[in-house]
Amino acid sequence: MNLLDYLKIAVAKGRTERGAAEIFKKAGFKGYVGSESRSLTCTCEEEKITYIYVKPSDVTTYVQNGAADLGIVGKDMLLEHSSSLYEILDLGFGKCHLAVAGLKDRYPRSKEETLRVATSYPNITKSYFGEKKRKIKVVELGGSVELAPLLGLSDVIVDLVETGRTLKANGLKVIEEICEISAKLVANRISYRFKYESINQLVKRLEEVCS
């Protein structure tokens, strides 16, 4: 088995992986097992593809450094890690928004006041408010960021909003939308050149089912 003939795809575990499984199945890819098998990798000899299941925040690291040729990951992770990977296909699932949310009328509006922002996306948050010349203090949290304004830990949050139900359930509302998010197929810039034929074939098959 010549490893250079195989495509290695790093897939973000969780929701993205479930969306990817559906699309790969629809496109007729054989051997896509998914991370539920507890194995962290899975190779399909027939398709000459090795899938690697990793944490969403690690996908860009694997692909950037060539440990994987391709990656399937949300645009939020690409923005957070200032990725320079090729974003070769929008996979059309996992659609949501990255937004600023807070308790209605309970956040400082003066640009002179420092806004406390709870988020799992510190880099996107700094860059977004930096462009608006707004002074902020980032409160970095690993999850359940909706709790932060309720407990007085922050004035607002920056987080993914899909249906808005979680926000509503916690009495929060979207104040500003930052950008749209969806799952992307990304490529290492050098793999893209050396494995162009197989990457292009894979993209064509996926394009047919995700438009």
Next chain:
Amino acid sequence: MEYNPIFQEIEFLREKYKTKKIIEDTLIKEGYEYFEPPNFDDLDRFLPLTDNIGQASIVKVIAGDSRILALNPDNTTSIISWIAPFWQDDVKLKLFYSSPAFRSDKDVGIIEIDQIGVERLGEKDFQTDAGTTLLALDILNQFGSDFIMEISNSKYVNGLLEEIDLPSSVKRRLKGIIYRKDKKGLNDFIKISSLSESLSNCLMSILAPQGDGKYFPLNQTMEESLQELDALREFLNTYGYLDRVFLDLSMITELDYYHGLTFKGYYPGYFKEALSGGRYDPFTEKYGKKIPAVGFSLDLDQMTKINLDRSQKGCEPIGLPENSRS
């Protein structure tokens, strides 16, 4: 954890020296003269560079008289900053250097990048650009014929941006979208900015994956850049390199100082560029004098690894090219 015995460490250094010697001898044979870029200079002299790499990535040193100095962050910039004040218009120089560049990185600390490079100053014509690209290809080919070179001409994207009436911050964002080959992002940008059909077609064509698309130049600058690339490809074809060269008009380099020809070289299995270069005349103006300038640099550590891998695979040792190209 076990470490390499000392003789293996020495072996790597021996191979590094041999690799360096092979490249240096090739450059000397092509008529290039050795130049030593200064290691320290006033931080202010590197300010034009900080637009591209950010001031935080420059390693600062405080001198005895409290002046803040920069530890050479980029060999090309160091050479131009040194030469520009003495430059005479009728001079033609072919220089090479073999020197480390230093960058500060928040995760790694100080990074030392061993580089060998060439700078060809005082000549602005097709022969100079083509000859420099050919030399880069010849060096890559010495270390293995399975490399790939991407070539582009930054005047194409810059010419296109001239046609778009948008603030510079928005144009920067657009450059980022092109850099990432983000088709969806580009479609959204076109919709939001209500761009004309001709501009949209032109923008989308830039993302042609292997430079095999149809292009839609919108002005003289863009037209010229395509003609220059066509002539270059024709020239490289006569040396049998066309199948190694890929056109990529979306190529934007980290050091955005290139204006005109740009190129990058890669080997399979090494996930970093082994070589990068191009023409950068307007950048020299920031040092007080517009000097026609084209050059490239090689990552010596990567070239050494390639050379070591070659010897482990039992490949023939690398020799000098038989005939000089110049």
